[in-house]
Amino acid sequence: MQSIERIDAPAHIDGNGAPGHLTTMRDFLAEPRVARSFQDLKADAQRLRAAVNEREALVERAAEAEIDAGRKARANDDYRHHRLAFGAGVFLAALFVALDTLPANLAAQTFGLDQAPTWGITAVIVGALGAGMWAVTHYRAGWRRTVTIAALAGGLLAIGALRFWFLWVTAGDPLAAVLEAAALTIFTTMMVWLGVLVLGFTKPRGVSVAEASARRLRRQSERKAGEVKALTRRLDAARGEFLADAQLYSFRAFQNDAARSQFLDYVRAEVER
Numbered sequence: 001m002q003s004i005e006r007i008d009a010p011a012h013i014d015g016n017g018a019p020g021h022l023t024t025m026r027d028f029l030a031e032p033r034v035a036r037s038f039q040d041l042k043a044d045a046q047r048l049r050a051a052v053n054e055r056e057a058l059v060e061r062a063a064e065a066e067i068d069a070g071r072k073a074r075a076n077d078d079y080r081h082h083r084l085a086f087g088a089g090v091f092l093a094a095l096f097v098a099l100d101t102l103p104a105n106l107a108a109q110t111f112g113l114d115q116a117p118t119w120g121i122t123a124v125i126v127g128a129l130g131a132g133m134w135a136v137t138h139y140r141a142g143w144r145r146t147v148t149i150a151a152l153a154g155g156l157l158a159i160g161a162l163r164f165w166f167l168w169v170t171a172g173d174p175l176a177a178v179l180e181a182a183a184l185t186i187f188t189t190m191m192v193w194l195g196v197l198v199l200g201f202t203k204p205r206g207v208s209v210a211e212a213s214a215r216r217l218r219r220q221s222e223r224k225a226g227e228v229k230a231l232t233r234r235l236d237a238a239r240g241e242f243l244a245d246a247q248l249y250s251f252r253a254f255q256n257d258a259a260r261s262q263f264l265d266y267v268r269a270e271v272e273r
Helices: 021-029 032-075 086-098 101-111 115-138 143-171 174-200 205-253 257-272
Strands: none
Touching (some): 032 205, 086 115, 101 143, 115 143, 205 257
16 A cells, blocks of 8 residues: 655755645645545555456456357267256256156055165166166267167156056056056156256256356456446546645645646656556
8 A cells, every 4th residue: 555654755945935746745645634535545546456457367267268168068069059057957857857756656666565665666766767868868879879768668668567567456447557557657758758858958067067157257257347347436536536635735835837737746646656
C-alpha cells in the first residue's frame, strides 16, 4: 500500500514565494480526512489490480479447459452429437432400472427364500439389468454387442419365466399368470430400452467433466469481471472526489495557475502510482 510518509521531500519555494508542490502535498495529506481517503484510494487500487490479475488468470484457465473439452470430444467422435451430461444420463438410466425393482422382486420370490435373501436376489437382477444397459451402449458394434444383446434378451425371458412360475403358483390361473408375466416383462423391456436410449445420448464422463470444469471457470471469470467493474466504478468515484479536494486545496495554497497545475499533476501521479 502506498504510504503517505513516503512524500517527504525537502521543501522548496516557487518563483512567487509560495510553498512547493511537494511540501504542499505533504501538508494536504496531513489532514485526517484526506489521509484516510488517500489510504482508502490506494487500498481500492490494490484490490482492483488483484481482481484484474485473478480475472485474467480465470479467463486463461477457462480457455484452456474449453480447448481440453473440445479435444476430448473430438477424441470421442461417436459422442460429439450427444447432449446429456454424464451425471444426468446415469441418473436417468438408474431411475429406469429402479422402477423395475418391484417387478424384479416377484421373480426373486420364486425361489421361496426369506425376505432378506429375496431382496438380495432382487438387487442382483436389477444390477444385471443395469449392467446389460451399459454393455449394450458401450459395445456399439461387433460380436460383443451381438452377444450382449442376446444375453440381455435371454435374461429378460428368464425373468419373465420366473414371474410366470410365481404368479401361477400363487394365483393358480395359468392364463392370468401368462398375461401378468408378459405385461411385467414388457414393462421391464421398456425400462431397459429407455435406459439404453438415454445412455446412448449421454456424453462420456471425461468429456462431461471437462465441459463442466470449463463452464465453472467461465462463470467464475464472469463473476470476477463484475467485481472488477464494480471496483473500477468505486475507484473512479473516489479518485474524482480526492482530486476535487486537491483542487480546492490548491486554490488556498497557490496564487498562480502554473503552481496549481503542477501540484494537481503531482497529486494525479501519486493517485495513479
